[in-house]
Amino acid sequence: xxxxxxxxxxxxxxxxxxxxxxxxxxxxxxxxxxxxxxxxxxxxxxxxxxxxxxxxxxxxxxxxxxxxxxxxxxxxxxxxxxxxxxxxxxxxxxxxxxxxxxxxxxxxxxxxxxxxxxxxxxxxxxxxxxxxxxxxxxxxxxxxxxxxxxxxxxxxxxxxxxxxxxxxxxxxxxxxxxxxxxxxxxxxxxxxxxxxxxxxxxxxxxxxxxxxxxxxxxxxxxxxxxxxxxxxxxxxxxxxxxxxxxxxxxxxxxxxxxxxxxxxxxxxxxxxxxxxxxxxxxxxxxxxxxxxxxxxxxxxxxxxxxxxxxxxxxxxxxxxxxxxxxxxxxxxxxxxxxxxxxxxxxxxxxxxxxxxxxxxxxxxxxxxxxxxxxxxxxxxxxxxxxxxxxxxxxxxxxxxxxxxxxxxxxxxxxxx
Amino acid sequence: xxxxxxxxxxxxxxxxxxxxxxxxxxxxxxxxxxxxxxxxxxxxxxxxxxxxxxxxxxxxxxxxxxxxxxxxxxxxxxxxxxxxxxxxxxxxxxxxxxxxxxxxxxxxxxxxxxxxxxxxxxxxxxxxxxxxxxxxxxxxxxxxxxxxxxxxxxxxxxxxxxxxxxxxxxxxxxxxxxxxxxxxxxxxxxxxxxxxxxxxxxxxxxxxxxxxxxxxxxxxxxxxxxxxxxxxxxxxxxxxxxxxxxxxxxxxxxxxxxxxxxxxxxxxxxxxxxxxxxxxxxxxxxxxxxxxxxxxxxxxxxxxxxxxxxxxxxxxxxxxxxxxxxxxxxxxxxxxxxxxxxxxxxxxxxxxxxxxxxxxxxxxxxxxxxxxxxxxxxxxxxxxxxxxxxxxxxxxxxxxxxxx
Numbered sequence: 117x118x119x120x121x122x123x124x125x126x127x128x129x130x131x132x133x134x135x136x137x138x139x140x141x142x143x144x145x146x147x148x149x150x151x152x153x154x155x156x157x158x159x160x161x162x163x164x165x166x167x168x169x170x171x172x173x174x175x176x177x178x179x180x181x182x183x184x185x186x187x188x189x190x191x192x193x194x195x196x197x198x199x200x201x202x203x204x205x206x207x208x209x210x211x212x213x214x215x216x217x218x219x220x221x222x223x224x225x226x227x228x229x230x231x232x233x234x235x236x237x238x239x240x241x242x243x244x245x246x247x248x249x250x251x252x253x254x255x256x257x258x259x260x261x262x263x264x265x266x267x268x269x270x271x272x273x274x275x276x277x278x279x280x281x282x283x284x285x286x287x288x289x290x291x292x293x294x295x296x297x298x299x300x301x302x303x304x305x306x307x308x309x310x311x312x313x314x315x316x317x318x319x320x321x322x323x324x325x326x327x328x329x330x331x332x333x334x335x336x337x338x339x340x341x342x343x344x345x346x347x348x349x350x351x352x353x354x355x356x357x358x359x360x361x362x363x364x365x366x367x368x369x370x371x372x373x374x375x376x377x378x379x380x381x382x383x384x385x386x387x388x389x390x391x392x393x394x395x396x397x398x399x400x401x402x403x404x405x406x407x408x409x410x411x412x413x414x415x416x417x418x419x420x421x422x423x424x425x426x427x428x429x430x431x432x433x434x435x436x437x438x439x440x441x442x443x444x445x446x447x448x449x450x451x452x453x454x455x456x457x458x459x460x461x462x463x464x465x466x467x468x469x470x471x472x473x474x475x476x477x478x479x480x481x482x483x484x485x486x487x488x489x490x491x492x493x494x495x496x497x498x499x500x501x502x503x504x505x506x507x508x509x510x511x512x513x514x515x516x517x518x519x520x521x522x523x524x525x526x527x528x529x530x531x532x
Numbered sequence: 533x534x535x536x537x538x539x540x541x542x543x544x545x546x547x548x549x550x551x552x553x554x555x556x557x558x559x560x561x562x563x564x565x566x567x568x569x570x571x572x573x574x575x576x577x578x579x580x581x582x583x584x585x586x587x588x589x590x591x592x593x594x595x596x597x598x599x600x601x602x603x604x605x606x607x608x609x610x611x612x613x614x615x616x617x618x619x620x621x622x623x624x625x626x627x628x629x630x631x632x633x634x635x636x637x638x639x640x641x642x643x644x645x646x647x648x649x650x651x652x653x654x655x656x657x658x659x660x661x662x663x664x665x666x667x668x669x670x671x672x673x674x675x676x677x678x679x680x681x682x683x684x685x686x687x688x689x690x691x692x693x694x695x696x697x698x699x700x701x702x703x704x705x706x707x708x709x710x711x712x713x714x715x716x717x718x719x720x721x722x723x724x725x726x727x728x729x730x731x732x733x734x735x736x737x738x739x740x741x742x743x744x745x746x747x748x749x750x751x752x753x754x755x756x757x758x759x760x761x762x763x764x765x766x767x768x769x770x771x772x773x774x775x776x777x778x779x780x781x782x783x784x785x786x787x788x789x790x791x792x793x794x795x796x797x798x799x800x801x802x803x804x805x806x807x808x809x810x811x812x813x814x815x816x817x818x819x820x821x822x823x824x825x826x827x828x829x830x831x832x833x834x835x836x837x838x839x840x841x842x843x844x845x846x847x848x849x850x851x852x853x854x855x856x857x858x859x860x861x862x863x864x865x866x867x868x869x870x871x872x873x874x875x876x877x878x879x880x881x882x883x884x885x886x887x888x889x890x891x892x893x894x895x896x897x898x899x900x901x902x903x904x905x906x907x908x909x910x911x912x913x914x915x916x917x918x919x920x921x922x923x924x925x926x927x928x929x930x931x932x933x934x935x936x
Contacts, residue, residue, distance in 0.1 A: 120825065127818065161646055200596040200790065212594060212790055272596050327645075328721035331688035399892050400811050403569065406884070407815075410562050411822055417555040418829040424548050425836040476817075480810040515547070 117422050121462030121505055121512075124415025126469020129501040131401065131408045133474060136497060137490045138299075138397040142287035146227055147387035151356070153182065153346045154385075155367060159326035160377035170381045171324070172394075173295065173342040176313075178370075183219055187362045188348035189355070190225045194218030195344045196293060196321040197312060199271040199305060203258065213254070213271070214320075216293075216303040217312030223249070223280075225349050226292060231255070233265035233280030240279075241310050248276040249306040255281045274315075276307065288490075289396045291387050293345050295322045298396035299490065319343045340375075348384075356384055416512045423455070423516035431523055438525035451517040452510065459509025463502035470501055538865050549869050552833050556873025556909055559826040561880035564905045565888065566815040568897035573808040579745075581629040582697070582734030584666030585801060587620070587766045589775055590628055591794035593782055594759040600788070602756040603682050609782060613762060614660075616778060618770035621664040624754050625763045626656045627738045628665075628797060630804035634738030637720050637749075641704065645722040650703055652696070653737030653748045661750050662695070664765045665735060670698065672714030672730030680752040690720055691752050695730035699746035740804050771796065823908075827916040834862065834920035845924050846931030855925040862921035863914060870913040874906040881905070 141147050155178055156170035164171040174182070179193040197217050202210045222228070223235030232255075236247045248269065255264055255278075264278045289298035316333040321343065329339030350356050363382040370376045385393055427434075434447055474491040481487040542549050593609065595602060606624055613622040627634040635656075638649025655661065658680040662669055672695070681691050696704075701713045708716070710731055717727045735748045762782075766774055775794060783791045802809075838845070845858055881902060888894045 123821065123825065127821075159645075161648065200594065210596070210788070210790060212792070273598070328688060328724075335688060398807070400807060403888065403892055403894070404811075404814065406888070407562055407566060407818060410558050410884075411818060414555050414558050414562075414822060414825060417551050417558070418825055418832075421548055421551040421555070421829055421833055424551070425832065428548075428840065429836070477810075477814075480813060481806060519547075 117419050117458050118461045120415045120418045122465035122469050124412040125466030125505045126473050128408045128412040129470040130473030131404045133497045134490050135401050142291045149349050149351055150387050151348050151384040152390040154383040156378045156381035171342045174344050174346045175342050176337045179344040179346050190221040190349040192219050192221045192225050192347050195319050197317045198320045202270045213305050214303045215305045217309045219309045228285050229283035231281045231283045232263045236279045241308050244310045244314050246276045247279040249280045251282050251304045254304050294394050419512040427516045427520045434523040444521045448521040451520050455509045455513030459506035463505030466505050467498050467501050553869050553873040555826050557876035559822050560877025560905050560909050561884050563819050564881040564901050565884050566819050570812050570815050572895050573812050577805045581736045585797040587771050588797040590763045592761050592792050594790040597788045618767050618774040620765045620767050621660050622764040623657050623660045623664045629736040630800050631738045640719045643719045643723050651744050655750050656753045657750050667735045668733040669730050670733050671710050675752040683753050683755045690724040693729050694726045695750040697732050697735050697748045701731050827912050830916035834917045838920045838924045845927040849929035858925045859921050866913045866917035870910050874909050878902050
């Protein structure tokens with residue numbers, strides 16, 4: 117019985133754990149004030165994604181116009197790129213860094229933690245200053261973990277001044293850019309968008325175009341291709357409405373110059389709305405969640421059967437107890453307590469099973485580097501597993517216990 | 533037959549039998565749907581990519597010094613790789629099938645932006661592409677060396693020739709015999725004409741879950757970007773040996789480059805279908821454990837009911853029932869319970885399948901899975917009950933006379 121409950125709980129909680137991490141809020145304290153911006157700059161004949169979804173990213177033209185308009189409390193325009201770092205030491209080979217080119221508000225908006233220093237300010241953006249925020253790991257590798265603010269590092273031949281060292285930060289999902297997989301690692305270096313644009317750093321993320329860009333970098337910047345992510349910070353429904361009105365006015369100006377051939381379709385989604393819209397939880401998890409719940413049901417049916425058999429076998433004992441003066445309630449509580457104990461034991465064993473299950477998932481999907489972040493067991497999950505096991509055991513015990521307490525005193529005694 | 537008495541006996545002690553029947557029903561529902569998903573995934577994984585998966589590997593070379601003459605360097609690299617012992621052929625390309633990252637374009641039959649376009653995966657290549665990928669040219673011809681152009685990172689030019697897969701040709705020209713497709717002109721970016729000169733049997737796109745995965749196009753362009761990808765086809769059996777050698781050769785040929793992400797096509801396939809193959813393993817595991825649990829549940833219940841009926845069995849034996857008759861009784865009893873279970877299971881299974889089609893867009897399960905699961909669970913039930921039933925036949929007739 118304990119084993120049956122444990123197996124059922126283990127299977128169910130394994131999947132719940134994965135689901136829980138996948139659908140968790142990556143930035144709980146700010147998820148209601150951060151909004152992902154979509155404007156429908158797509159082609160006249162076909163929605164970006166049927167039936168009527170606007171593109172998930174923005175064109176450079178729109179991104180920069182909205183950024184410079186500055187109508188929200190804060191706004192950030194960014195894209196993923198890559199740089200090659202050339203260590204100054206002897207014999208060290210250059211290596212590639214996952215990078216993000218972004219406007220200055222990124223760090224304040226997403227509340228990124230810093231070990232040393234911080235982000236850059238808007239004037240650095242405006243003046244195309246070569247500043248950089250690096251991850252803790254890169255700081256460890258290049259500067260031995262020392263405070264490197266003000267130091268210089270060289271990427272693709274250009275010297276950058278370190279303005280801050282970011283502490284370990286891995287929002288799950290990586291909400292600010294889910295285009296390359298929602299559980300991807302956060303970039304290792306951050307540098308000003310203006311520097312990246314001026315020096316033609318190509319995008320390492322997705323680019324989609326409905327109209328061929330003219331040649332060259334200038335052509336790309338002036339194209340209808342979408343490849344940047346734009347977020348704004350808004351603190352109230354009022355501000356949200358105002359921003360939507362601003363977007364509408366902006367789209368009108370663009371329509372006037374012959375862009376935005378589709379009906380106006382602007383969207384502002386906050387973090388959790390955006391995550392849901394992007395369906396970051398893998399479909400397989402949904403299927404497995406359903407199946408593992410049924411699995412748990414089978415295990416419970418099994419437990420009910422076993423408990424029932426047990427009660428039937430003990431009918432003689434029960435009627436003897438009743439004849440000797442035990443009340444119905446005594447018999448009832450005897451079996452309910454027993455079920456609770458079984459549930460507790462099943463839950464504890466179930467936690468172990470959950471751990472095993474997660475290890476199994478990890479070894480199955482091991483090649484996906486993000487998977488180790490999905491299979492970490494959380495305290496809430498452990499607690500929930502035990503509570504669920506006890507509730508399940510009690511539920512399973514209800515009918516057999518009711519049967520037991522219904523045994524008449526002396527009904528079976530004559531057979532003894 | 534003893535069906536009548538068995539049924540009446542069951543009705544007298546419903547609950548535990550209902551539980552077992554329910555357990556069988558739910559088990560069957562999970563089994564049918566899980567196997568349905570396993571089938572669907574396995575079919576997807578079995579699709580060939582069309583290229584010589586056993587012998588192809590690829591790697592990236594990133595040259596970050598802006599002053600290097602990239603075209604010259606790439607030509608040197610390709611010559612060196614092609615002349616390397618054990619290498620059959622090599623090209624500069626943007627991606628390989630199933631890699632997950634690639635380039636796609638929309639193709640129209642007329643230069644009209646209002647027409648709906650057909651998506652196609654683009655592979656940049658030269659005249660060695662057909663041989664390097666190991667795809668079969670089934671109509672038309674290959675590119676000539678003179679037809680291959682060099683393009684820059686941000687070039688908007690598009691070469692006037694292309695080779696497409698059979699699936700793409702059939703999608704564009706459903707009514708034209710394949711042999712007549714070469715020579716036809718289609719349009720890319722609404723305006724740029726491209727003449728199809730050849731058709732390959734099969735070459736998948738880089739994305740295995742894309743509905744147009746069989747639609748690909750080879751384009752005679754070498755793009756001299758800072759990061760490039762070399763696709764290399766080894767002579768049969770030489771792949772593993774030459775991979776580290778080629779990596780070393782490239783890494784040491786120019787100090788200022790990064791050679792990375794070397795992978796075989798086999799690894800790429802594995803990675804591409806990792807979610808699917810893992811899901812298959814998980815589901816098979818769940819079905820196995822579940823069937824065992826249900827089997828054990830049946831053993832438990834049968835043992836219990838044999839133990840409880842020891843006296844009745846003794847009485848039946850004393851009244852002349854043979855051992856096979858006792859065995860038959862319990863086997864038949866289990867068969868009746870299982871039958872109720874599997875009928876319920878069929879209904880639940882179909883219900884769950886309908887829900888999964890609705891919620892996850894899965895395929896409808898094949899009809900034969902239901903009878904197959906029924907038979908399986910009947911067998912599991914009969915196997916599970918056999919042990920306890922055998923024990924029942926051991927009850928001695930003399931038992932009936934005791935303690936009555």
